Amino acid sequence: MVRVLVGNDWSEELEEPAGTGWAVQRLAWFAEDGDILVLPVRPEEEFLAYVTSLTGTRRASLRILVPPPGRVGTGVLTADRLADPGFLVALRDLLGGQPADEIFALWPDAAVAELAGALGCPEALQGHGFLGQSGGLLGSSKAVFRAVAAGVGAPLPDGAVCADPRRAELHIARILDDGSPVILKQDYGSGSDGNEIVSRTPDVPLRGARQIRVLGAADSGSGGVGAGLRAYLDERWDWLTAGGRHRVVVERYHPDSRAYFAEFWLSDDGCRLGGHGEMQYRPLPDAQVMPAPDLDERQLHTLVEGGRRISEGLRAMGYRGVLSADAVVTPAGEVLFTEYNGRATGSTHIYEIVGKRVVGEGFGRDRILLERVWPTGWEVPSFGAALRRLRESGHAYDPETRRGAVVLAAYHPGRKGVMLCFVDEDLESALHREQLVGKLFTAG
């Protein structure tokens, strides 16, 4: 069994790439003995040694391959790098002239299907046909999401998919008239960064969007269209549509909701529930808790079964890979699906590897995971220093006690920090540990 793991990122078919090779090093969590890892940059050896020490994969058995720089340099695995003849020779060499048994990629890109083709083993990549015709993009479209979710009967917030400002105006005014704020979403935004909230009043807590725009009742029209709303759309339409290229989702915004996900692995055999959790925002993504806390039985059932139906719809078209279905739970307790993400997400390595493999059976029984985006004000000079401080303070994850902090990712020079995941018996303990760990990384 030889597997090729591809540490690619957000598709260049959607956006000109701008990665630094940092985030995709999380690929190391998925590595098993004998795997070949294709990465945009050589991973930090210390990170690799650390991850494999926790997963039990033998570091020495892993082969790392970094293709020559591509049209945008070394930050991301662009299609030209994955098709580089010298790289392909080296990869075939590592495969010893055998086809790969499995190809796993973080992003379901056509370039990965073309890599499978170039290696002569399309069957090693499930969904090869669909992905090769760029079907993977459908799994990141919020417009397609709303159609499929509605089509399979998953509950949605009121809203519409809008190809022109006229239609957007009508639906925004309609929802504002109903007394609710509205969230506008770029079709292919991610990390809430492509979302904006429009409201008649300023008292809306900003979560899951980059900003809130207040349009007075006169501005935003009553039972119709107001000058302020039209001016807002005139100003923002180009941004909302990525320069006229995509459609815009208009959706009722439910303030004070909590955000959850249920993630599935879609294969030729069916749809397997991977995991679920809560996503916290302030206002952009800040933390995750797995498994999903504070849901009653009906809500968890709606989240998982809605996610499964959506996954089955995509699977019937030919999609294979990871698909996370996201939903909000409103203050009234309703579960409403808000988007999906068809790729290995920022949650996948956490529940699937840290949870199920590192923590093991107790994950979700006597242990929960709290992931925290490196907080502003915390600082550490390197991955090694972060690990050392955790180990010396006794806060590093200990397989014996199945408690402690796991470093999830390689060092981020911009943030001067690392992503952390706290493993404890409950959220309270994890938050307490986070406070203690904070002292290791703050001057105070």
Added chain:
Amino acid sequence: MVRVLVGNDWSEELEEPAGTGWAVQRLAWFAEDGDILVLPVRPEEEFLAYVTSLTGTRRASLRILVPPPGRVGTGVLTADRLADPGFLVALRDLLGGQPADEIFALWPDAAVAELAGALGCPEALQGHGFLGQSGGLLGSSKAVFRAVAAGVGAPLPDGAVCADPRRAELHIARILDDGSPVILKQDYGSGSDGNEIVSRTPDVPLRGARQIRVLGAADSGSGGVGAGLRAYLDERWDWLTAGGRHRVVVERYHPDSRAYFAEFWLSDDGCRLGGHGEMQYRPLPDAQVMPAPDLDERQLHTLVEGGRRISEGLRAMGYRGVLSADAVVTPAGEVLFTEYNGRATGSTHIYEIVGKRVVGEGFGRDRILLERVWPTGWEVPSFGAALRRLRESGHAYDPETRRGAVVLAAYHPGRKGVMLCFVDEDLESALHREQLVGKLFTAG
């Protein structure tokens, strides 16, 4: 049982509408006793009387409703017309305060779902959720088509879906290097008018595309990219992508292929084969023959089963309505799917109503249908005149003999003619009748 039939056209979400109300009058073929027909213009009474005389529907039982002019006038049923308050009052009135039992539209538009909502009977429109979130657009996307067809295992010509000229260039050069011409398709083109062929040699018969561009071997690169190909893409990219809004399909072009369709009706109950046929081009669509002629058993099976798999993929996502899967049969006998059309097509009323209802059981057994686009050089001053000449010459369709010419559509003032369909025992007889009928409409 009260049905509302909506004579809408190509979605305004895709293209600014420019219809004249002519083509959608074919809605009359679908009418049954008691139906309410919503049309952009009042249909020609003579056409309506003629169609109902053939279908057996009682003309007097039909109610016709034309909403007030909309933002682009009277040519098409834009969303504003379908949401016009006065129109909605009139429609509710015709419905006598009851919900409609069924809503049938030529185009699966979100505006129709919104009409169903405004009438308080979303359940009357199958697929209401999916269509309301503009899912119907997915059924007209050639990019989505290629992903779904590949995903369900329907055979496709070699090719790719390209979001940028770089990727298009690679795939075009690759296929040209393989020795084949390439057809480029706008994502949402229709009637072959959004297609162009690129070739290394000028000897390619032009069919199913508006033009052919010849790039010499030096121009188009060998094993890579040539200056001529790059210049061609520079020049045409804007047109190919509708101003950067959509992706482009790059596909191996198989000269001297024949083009077929298999059309399905997707409902809550499943996918029903509606009909199949051949489409003839010179170079744009010129004629159709139903049922599909000259296919061997294996080819017909591949056409119908491939079309069914594609339909089932779309149905699993929530699509409901008509879906035509198009394929070419290459000179080598291969069946390769080339696009789909998720709407009531230019074939639907022909096989479903003229074939199955007017001709009846004999359709496809002892009778075939030949539809001919009104030929250049033929001329007639009105629908009535066309019908009179056909009747007086004995060439009008006769229900007794189940032979003759059916006038398919209202009068087209631009073409000075009507669409004709010849019903005969075989293609030879139909072509012979066409020759005789031609004399009625030509000076010679």
